[in-house]
Amino acid sequence: MLLSGTVIVDAETVIHDGAVVVADDRIVAVGDRSTCLERYPDHERDEYDLLAPGTVGAHVHSVQSLGRGIADDTALLEWLFDYVLPMEASLSAEEMRAAAELGYLEMIESGTTTCIDHLSVHHADEAFEAARDLGIRGRLGKVMMDKEAPPGLLEDTDDALSESERLIRRYHGVEGGRIRYALTPRFAVSCTEACLRGTRELADAYESVMIHTHASENRDEIETVEEETGRRNVHWLNEVGLTGEDVVLAHCVWTDETEREILAETGTNVTYCPSSNMKLASGVAPVHDYLDRGITVALGNDGPPCNNTLDPFTEMRQASLLQKVDRLEPQALPAPTVFEMATVNGARAAGFDRVGNVREGWKADLIGLETDITRATPLHDVLSHLVFAAHGDDVRFTMVDGEVLQRDGEVVVADAEEIRARAREFAADLDVAP
Amino acid sequence: MLLSGTVIVDAETVIHDGAVVVADDRIVAVGDRSTCLERYPDHERDEYDLLAPGTVGAHVHSVQSLGRGIADDTALLEWLFDYVLPMEASLSAEEMRAAAELGYLEMIESGTTTCIDHLSVHHADEAFEAARDLGIRGRLGKVMMDKEAPPGLLEDTDDALSESERLIRRYHGVEGGRIRYALTPRFAVSCTEACLRGTRELADAYESVMIHTHASENRDEIETVEEETGRRNVHWLNEVGLTGEDVVLAHCVWTDETEREILAETGTNVTYCPSSNMKLASGVAPVHDYLDRGITVALGNDGPPCNNTLDPFTEMRQASLLQKVDRLEPQALPAPTVFEMATVNGARAAGFDRVGNVREGWKADLIGLETDITRATPLHDVLSHLVFAAHGDDVRFTMVDGEVLQRDGEVVVADAEEIRARAREFAADLDVAP
Incomplete structure (x- = not known):
């Protein structure tokens, strides 16, 4: 999979107009978008405003x-x-x-x-x-x-x-x-x-x-x-x-x-x-x-x-x-x-090696966020935005070990409605008063 | 307009399965949904999970x-x-x-x-x-x-x-x-x-x-x-x-x-x-x-x-x-x-009288939020939710003085995309370094 967007590699490195290429559970390439597209022309593609380590x-x-x-x-x-x-x-x-x-x-x-x-x-x-x-x-x-x-x-x-x-x-x-x-x-x-x-x-x-x-x-x-x-x-x-x-x-x-x-x-x-x-x-x-x-x-x-x-x-x-x-x-x-x-x-x-940066050879644990929202406007600095203004609601894409868990804001590995409904049902019967 | 949902009247009163009726700039009725529907059968209707004072x-x-x-x-x-x-x-x-x-x-x-x-x-x-x-x-x-x-x-x-x-x-x-x-x-x-x-x-x-x-x-x-x-x-x-x-x-x-x-x-x-x-x-x-x-x-x-x-x-x-x-x-x-x-x-x-509660005769300044989201599940207490877990992204409806400013998550009084685009353009030219 080839994901494009502004890529936050780590706390010091941001690639604008970048891309991340994933194969199996690993990141196989990180760089500028056009180079990645050239090198991996046949990969499935997706695009988010901002890509970051999960x-x-x-x-x-x-x-x-x-x-x-x-x-x-x-x-x-x-x-x-x-x-x-x-x-x-x-x-x-x-x-x-x-x-x-x-x-x-x-x-x-x-x-x-x-x-x-x-x-x-x-x-x-x-x-x-x-x-x-x-x-x-x-x-x-x-x-x-x-x-x-x-x-x-x-x-x-x-x-x-x-x-x-x-x-x-x-x-x-x-x-x-x-x-x-x-x-x-x-x-x-x-x-x-x-x-x-x-x-x-x-x-x-x-x-x-x-x-x-x-x-x-x-x-x-x-x-x-x-x-x-x-x-x-x-x-x-x-x-x-x-x-x-x-x-x-x-x-x-x-x-x-x-x-x-x-x-x-x-x-x-x-x-x-x-x-x-x-x-x-x-x-x-x-x-x-x-x-x-x-x-x-x-x-x-x-x-x-x-x-x-x-x-x-x-x-x-x-x-x-x-x-x-x-x-x-x-x-x-x-x-x-x-x-x-x-x-x-x-x-x-947590004892997980090669997790937490968007880097070649590291685990493909990635998130994609949207920034075309008022809270992210203007966007002077992406790290400042992530820490001081972003919110979990902005996350539209989630990948762990190369597996897509959420795409376009929809969790694909479970029925979210059903999980919430079951939780509501059980919670209603909880005896929680001291 | 007749808005139905769980209504937060003030910090002490919550009406489940309630409704708020608005005419001109005022709230004309607040109560349980069925009574309001009976009394105001011809009002335009809308529905949100949670209605609260703006x-x-x-x-x-x-x-x-x-x-x-x-x-x-x-x-x-x-x-x-x-x-x-x-x-x-x-x-x-x-x-x-x-x-x-x-x-x-x-x-x-x-x-x-x-x-x-x-x-x-x-x-x-x-x-x-x-x-x-x-x-x-x-x-x-x-x-x-x-x-x-x-x-x-x-x-x-x-x-x-x-x-x-x-x-x-x-x-x-x-x-x-x-x-x-x-x-x-x-x-x-x-x-x-x-x-x-x-x-x-x-x-x-x-x-x-x-x-x-x-x-x-x-x-x-x-x-x-x-x-x-x-x-x-x-x-x-x-x-x-x-x-x-x-x-x-x-x-x-x-x-x-x-x-x-x-x-x-x-x-x-x-x-x-x-x-x-x-x-x-x-x-x-x-x-x-x-x-x-x-x-x-x-x-x-x-x-x-x-x-x-x-x-x-x-x-x-x-x-x-x-x-x-x-x-x-x-x-x-x-x-x-x-x-x-x-x-x-x-x-x-701010010196505004009859603003800040959802109460008959008060100004129709209202918001509607969605709670069918994971962060609001389960929902043991709506006030606790609003203060400790809710977020601006949950707001789908905004009314001031009886005028609808946002409906179904879309601002209707302005072109949000255009405002953001203009802000980005001007911000790019700002000289903000000391």
Whole structure:
């Protein structure tokens, strides 16, 4: 396939009147349009105003999608234990499937091509199957909770680990490596030391399996961990093996100097979730400090009950604006830095190689946007536009691994109407009041 | 016209399966659909998923629209004096008209039905004419700068005031009162005492003319005012007559206790501009304190060079999220409070009576949104949806004073393609580098 338009190769390179040629799952050529047309005259053609690498949602809860808007204006632990966990506990396999499909649908429609997805304790198979069917690239994991969990979610430590291992064997690396596994203890508050140490053992036992958990999102959370373990949260995670290049820690809002050193020294990846941190009033992550230390910082929307959308453009905008106002520094997180977070840094955090740039030999994970709209007029700078003014609604084309998932604004891998209708039906029966 | 759908009457009342009946410029009935259909069987009909009061952009610079994205990552005074003012100074009448049309087009498309518009020093007629033609409700004013202004914008005090008076006589109250005048000194830094006192005199001389200016947005700004006048900014404005129920002060980020007392005692209106305050790293306005004191707080997008869009839904979301994270208080500015700011409070600040609710006898300023989209699925609470997940792209219908401006997603009062094309053409010739 030969796609033409203005091509954003990476945060530094833009090709006007350019083209991208895709064969199988790879980009085979990127350059100016006329040269590409000459070299590949027989390829199927399509055209979009702007072509860019697909974005990476590096911390998301697709299976919370049925709970969009159920718990506005509440703090993290109340939000979690009174609303979101009871909802997760109540979901049947069918409902979990519907929730995951709704989440992936929203991501595909709005330009997310890769996600790191924190599922739930039960029915993780449903999300894996939905991700396979809908074609998104994902690092997914079943949640483990063997301590401090509401009825219906609390598990035996061994069960949590053995179910995780079953899922690794079943799904890790399927679809040509498009779907991969992340061991997913919920957070230190809800997991025993045995569970956390078991997580590290399993991660080491299977090649390229990663670890994904929440860390230091909220002050009550870090206090609880400190009371229970006598250590600051990241120190504790480090002690039980939950740091390293194969670990993605979501949030990391409340870390001290010594914890930041650990993150940097161990090469641990951090996912910044600005909208979620704002809406749950968690705080502002010290993103500039992380970047200064060379930590890979990715970007995530978190879940629909705390965002309330999965739009990656809203998140890019928020990422920059929140740092600017928090530091009273208008130069903070400029557009190119945010764009890197949302693309190639996210892919690195998720452990996907050659994903996140539009470059020869890289994976064909692409999006096409329209810019013949008022919000994009005039268009002085495409990166500025993408970060500060674009919106998921502008995305008209989505491709993962060379497969077209959305074309001309229509998702082609699933019946979007049907997914929404099923989600509405299940959501109407949810018992979400605390 | 009989419009049916879920009707948001105000921040507290939602009618499912409802209808709104419009005759001339007024809402003549609001209620359940079947009753309305029975009572008004011969009215032209239309249907949208969600009907709501149009939003009020209570601080905007439509004529800066050609500068969308020209000065990202800069602080207020640099942003203003190195980029935005030179751009404003350079605009011809034709370019000013194109910029205003682009701004109003974006507002109409995304659901803003009333604006308080801070124009520029020259060619204000062009914006008034554009507002008349495009049908938006507006409180507009020519900017006055008789001190501290770049070449091309600096005016004589008398000229600034007499030109303002000419515009009042020409446009204040035209279109059945849809267009009204606000005397618009830029800010205390750029206006002499004579200009500010003259502003108050003129406002008192003409019935229902208001005053609109920037105040205490930035720390450098308030320091400058304090150096020059020996007073905190709001004290100074109060002394020269720029407080009161007929005054709208944009921003008010850096006010102390005594200034807040003045704002409350004088009934001065405040416009909160969260995205602009974040992007320019100005700071966080003490909105809760203002609300606690009974101050009318409205909401504004400010201009495209500092936002970078005029989407009122982005601004509502931002309004709440910024307060939550700043106060580390998840209950801060819940959806209904924000919705009131963006509708009826904005109308009150702008001095338009019976605007901002969907209520019998009130002005027919309405918007219709679609919710059969993934981002609105499921839809547990329509107000939560509007504030936290909706977007200007969802707006398919816009009516002001009973006149349809947009229907089925198409603006009917202007040629949107042509406005965008003209804006692109002029923007390409802008000399915006400092």
